[in-house]
Amino acid sequence: MVTSEASGEVLYRESFRIAGNDYEHGGDVATRVKSILKELGIDSALVRRLSIANFEAEMNIVMYAEEATLDLIVARDEVRVTITDRGPGIPDIEQAMQEGYSTATAEMRARGFGAGMGLPNIRRNADRFEIESVPGTGTTLRYAVRLG
């Protein structure tokens, strides 16, 4: 069980709000976090992995949840992201983690998402990945990328 406590000295910490159904701003948080990570001097390849994961997670919130908080912790040994949302939750996590499995609407697909790649993309880009969900309440994602 991965804890949410920081390991190693925390260099930076910030929280961001993501609004559900706000397609106009979907991606703003991921872009902002990318800028922060670059300013902190984190390796470009690691920034890319985290940014892809963050963007996928953010679009999942926009598409499926009511709202969420993204907590960013940059520690000396890793960058850790926790996203806690209020929304419908995921009844079958194992099914949701399958590439290509999707419950997307036509609007989501018209925007280039909803192909069932979101959660697998996040896991693919993380060194640690954890997901828990309560149907009818919401979902929490925790993932991290190791530094150095």
Place this chain on the structure above:
Amino acid sequence: MTPKRATDAAGLRLSEIRDLLDCEVICGEHRLDLVVTECFAADLMSDVLAFSKPHVLLITGLSGIQSVHTADVAELAGILFVHHKHPSQQVLDLARERNLPVLSTPHHMFDACAALAAKGLRSGSKG
């Protein structure tokens, strides 16, 4: 991303792509000297996020704001919209803010890809 200079032997400069595909330069006029050697063509942004390599040219018909966010987070070289697709002002503002060159061609995706491949550009997918 460190842009390749015009003297690089492989690939095409964005200015050459502009001329080859009859493009309108939407933004990033100052970056037309950038050389691209690989392209990734898709309308599904999750496919781009999953399978594209960094620094490739994104070819897409999706002109919404998520295409710019996708190109930005995936560290892509720029965006080529096909079939006369033209982004909104909001999308254009974000592309400028992120220093992303954006072009628009009247050609359809297959024709654009075929023309670029004929000039030696390769697939920008990871595998």
